Every structure is written in C-alpha cells, then in structure tokens.
Amino acid sequence: MLKAYKYRLYPNREQQEFFAKCFGCARFIYNKMLSDRIDHYKETGKSLKNTPAQYKADFPWLKEVDSLALANAQVNLNKAYNNFFRDKTVGFPKFKSRKFNYFSYTTNNQKGTVHIENGYIKLPKLKSPVRVKQHRQFTGTIKSCTISKTPAGRYFVSVLVETEIKQLQPISSKVGIDVGLKEFAVLSDGSRFANPKHLRKSEKRLAKLQKDLSRKRKGSNNRNKARLKVAKLHEKISNQRSEFLHKLSTKIIRENQAIVIEDLKVKNMLKNHKLSKAISEVSWSMFRTMLEYKAEWYGRDIIIAPSNYASSQLCSSCGNKSSQTKDLSCRVYICPECGLEIDRDYNASLNLLKLAL
Template sequence: MLKAYKYRMYPNNEQKVFFAKTFGCVRFIYNRMLADRIQNYKEHQENPNVKLIRPTPAQYKSEFEWLREVDSLALANAQQDLQAAYRNFFREPSIGFPKFKSRHMNRCSYKTNNQKGPVSIENGYLKLPKLKSLVRIKLHRQFSGLIKSVTISKTPTNKYYASILVEENEQLFPKLETRVGIDVGLKEFAILSNGKRYDNPKWFRRAEKRLRFLQKALSRKIRGSANYQKARLKVAKLHERIANMRNDFLHKLSHNITNENQVIVMEDLRVKNMLKNRKLAKAISEMSWAQFRTYIEYKAAWKGRDVIIAPSNYASSQLCSTCGYKNSEVKNVSLREWTCPSCHATWDRDMNAARNLVKLAN
C-alpha cells in the first residue's frame, strides 16, 4: 500500500541554490520537449505514415552541459509529466493542450525516484541525489516502509516541503456494521444520515475582506520591486492560511467518517455544471466537494471501507425516505422543508437526501 508523508524542510543557502537550479532545469526540459514535439508535429502532420519523434532529456545534455549538474531522475520525471499532460488532453480535450511553464511561477517542484537507495532519512535529515549535504526536515511523524519517491516543492510563501511516497504493509481495521449517507450543501457543509450535521466553515468568506485589502495594496506596487515582493508575500500567506484551514477541516472530517462507518454513500456531483450558476459559483467553489470526496475515497481504501457513489440523476432530495413518494416540487432548492403528500412525514430536504443515499448501501 502506498502512502504519502509531507514534511517541512529547512534548507541552507547552498541547498536553496541547488533546488532553484533543479527547478529551473526541470522547467527547461519540460518546455524544450514540448516545443520540439509541437515542431515535429507541424513538420509531419501532412504525412500520417511518419512516426513522430518523442524527445528525451538525455539527448539535450550534450548541447546543454549544465543539465548534468542536477538529478537525472528529476529530468526523467519531467518527461513523464509531459506525457501525462498529453494523455489527459487526448482523454478529455476540455482539460486543454499542454502549456509551457513560466519561470515566474510561484510554486515550483521536482520529483526524484529512490532507485538503488539514494534517498534516505538520517536523524532528522533528508539525503537526496546530487546534493552533497543533508537537508534538515521536521520529522513530525514516523513511517515504516520503503521510500519509493520524493517530491521537493517550494510554495509561494518560500517554504520548502518534501512529499515522501512510501510503500507500507496494509493495516487491518476491524469491520463495522455501520453505514452512512452524506449529503453536501452550501448552508451546511455535510449532513449525515445518522443525524450529524457539519456547518460550513466559510474559510474564504471570513478572510475575504482582508484579502481584498492586501490585493488592492499589491496592485499599487511596481511589479518586480522590493515592496511588490513584500506585498505579494502577504497575499500568498493569506491564501496559504485559507488553504491550510480548508485541508485541516476536510482531513479531520473524512478521517472521522471513514473511522466510524463501513459503507459510505455519496452523490456524484457535477461541480463543473453547477459552477455555471453565477449566483452560486463562488459559494460552490469554496466548498471543495470534489476534494472532500477524494479524501473520503483514499482513506476508505486504506481502512478497507466501501464507498458507493450515487448517480448524478438520483433524486435523493425529491424522494420521501419513509414511503418513497417522489415530490417534483422539491426541485426548487429554496424549499428547505416539505411534507410528504402520501405519508405526511415532514422532512428537512438535506437530511431526507442523506437518508435516501444510505438506502443505496443495501
């Protein structure tokens, strides 16, 4: 079983220079291979019998000697990233054609594989290929298993992290008899069929006024100046704080739900379509429902739980969870409570939807 552990790093100035050089080389290789593939396609698009050449990082090292100064596996993973970008584009064109990476990106990263053991942790220090000295990391939790790869990243707030992918033995969790349906909403983040309700924390809305003030101050600075960088850092720190609060909430909630239930039923929400509603788009994008579902699914897989995804056309809100009567009037989302014309049960629409979802576990 593969699990990822993320640790804060504290590199010295020499190590920061090495990371910056590696970030730059990875970006260069990605852009150069993308440009060559585009050019190769343009030259041979009229002749379908010609096999298009796929460039590799190795062929550029004779021309650009400085590429030898960084980890070759980091460059190889840049090639893998480009191939994945092409596959995603051909699988779903709406994702968009692969784009060139700008040197002005605030978030940088590279990935290296642990082939023949060049990656290890020794007394709170991380050993990396091509780096002569060990990097200090905050090992806030231990892991056991074989290190498969490490992704080094730098955030817009100039913090460095190591995301370590580890192959561990599968943990055995006791089987449970409980099952739960989850209905997500805007007023409340999640409503569970067992009666539990979780309020919408409104991470972005609480910080929106401060964010607007900082962004306005940033817009008045001269791009590239020292004051511009100070203002940009303040904006980035606030965005990071919002993201951290959101992730903390989602991780804790998904952890509790997967710990307490054997079967979890959720709706297959088409968030992209829902975002077309301009009145609700801002509130919907803040909720991070897709991220919540991802956390539920991978935590459930770790713990041997079952996740059932109800089809998007399942009328969970319109069906009476007592008698099954379908009330089409409940399509109106402003109708928060309704009484079933058949059995006269009175329902909160979200709790009723959660109760209908858990029935699919049967």
C-alpha cells in the first residue's frame, strides 16, 4: 500500500535557487505542452502527442533541472485530459499561473536517487543533500517525492512510500455520525465534538493584517513582508483545522468497526450565501475523505447513507417522519406519534446507526 509522509525542509540559498528553477520549469513545460496541444487540435482536429524532450533544443535551460520533474508535469497534464474526457464537469485543463504562491514539483526514486539519512534527504540533480526534519520514521520503499513551497515561504517534502500498514483488530462497536455547524459532530454513542471555528477566532487578526497589506505599495519589500504575515496566519488556520480533523477521524476509526456518515452535497449547500462561510470553514468533505482512506488502511467499514435518507426527520424510536426539523432553528425533535423528545442531532445519529445494524 502507498502512504505519504510529509516533512519540513530547510534548504540553503543554493538549494532554494534550484527548487525555484524546478518549480518554474515544471510550470513552463506544462503550459507549453498544453498550449501546443490546443493549437494542434484547432488546426488538425487531432490530439498532439508531445513530450518534454522535444522542447529542450529550443529551451536549453530546461536541461538545468531534474528531468523527472518535467516528466511528471507531462503525467499531470495527461491526467488532467483524462479526467476531462471522463467527466466534463471536471473542466478543461487550465494554465498554471506563476502568480499563484504555492509551488511544487515531483521527482521519482530510481535506484536510490532519493533517500533520507542522518537528518538529510538526497534528491536527484542536487549536489548536496537537503536538511529535513524527519519527525517520524517509516519502513518501506520510496517511490517518489514532491517538493513544495507554501505561500508562507516554507519548504516541505512529501515522500510516497510503498509499505505495509498493520490493520486494527476487528471490534463489534458501530457508530452513526451527524455533522453540523453548531457542533461539528454528534455520535450515536452520545459523544459530542464542538465546532472549533478556527477561522472565526482568527478573523479580527486576519482582517488587520489584510488591511495592512492593502496599504503597502505594490512591489515594495514592506508589501512582501505584509503578504508573508497574511500567508502565515492562513497556514496556521489550515494546520489547526487539519490537526483537529486528523485527531477526530483517527479516534473514531480506532474505536469503531463500522461508521455511518451522511452523503452531504456540500457544493449545493454552499449556494446558501448565509451559511456558505460557516460550511466552508467546517470542512465536512475533508473529514469524510480522512475517514474513508483511514478505514481502508485499518480494515474498518464506512457506510454512506443515501442522499434521500432523512435522518433528521425520522423518529429514532418509532420511525415516524416529521418535517419539523426542516427549520434549522428547531433543536429538539418532538415525535407527534410516540411523544419522544430528543436532541435533533443525536436523533439523526441514531437513525444513521440503524443503517449499520
């Protein structure tokens, strides 16, 4: 099984210049190949089979960087085309902008060209290894690695490793999860997890930094310093959100054999402009993705409730359906048939649990 491990890099000035060249060349070859394919299709009506090697004669500076970075840019372009032809809603491949402050390139391990030893990682085409903070060890064969630079100016390497993941012992417990905005998740076993609202807690500070950034002259060093402050705060919020979701998803996977979650259409829910900001902040889609791949790793079962399953409108005791909870301000479900009074979110989680039972 393939698993990625992400570590912080501390490159020196020479290594940073090499990374900048790789980022730029990978972006250039992607855009150039995409542009030539579009032009060739307009002229002939046929697709063009081009490769990075065809451009090295006209652009000799492409030889200065890792050739595998260019090859992987071609792989990404082909993947973008395949995704478009598979599903038109994905959209046609887009050009990469150099104004986008997140940069990355991918290289492959060929007979030990990528390896970590004594706090340093060896990368192809680089004379000296790069200092890395390897905060956790791994066992297995390195297949590839992706070097990235965040808008905050930090460097990371994501090492893709082919390894064996030991599955957890099977257990009998099952749980239904109802996610929400007031409380992030309510479980059928009675557990409740508050919505941390990391963005809301940092909004005043973020607004102050963005206001300072808007007042700086474009192209000045002070503007770049202000941009870095905004980027670092955004990165902090993102890290806080990821940490919360990782800890919660791992806890649920370890403690339950079967997990039932709703099939939420988040893209449609974001059309509600009053709640779109809160829905984006809470990251339900990321939480579901984490549960799904961790369940696959550790031998757990994920059950997705049908989109038409009205978990919040059904009585968990008698099964009667009532539309009272369509009003989001209604926090207590009162069954008109059996008289059950129960918290609406807990009631929904119990109904989801029935799908596992």
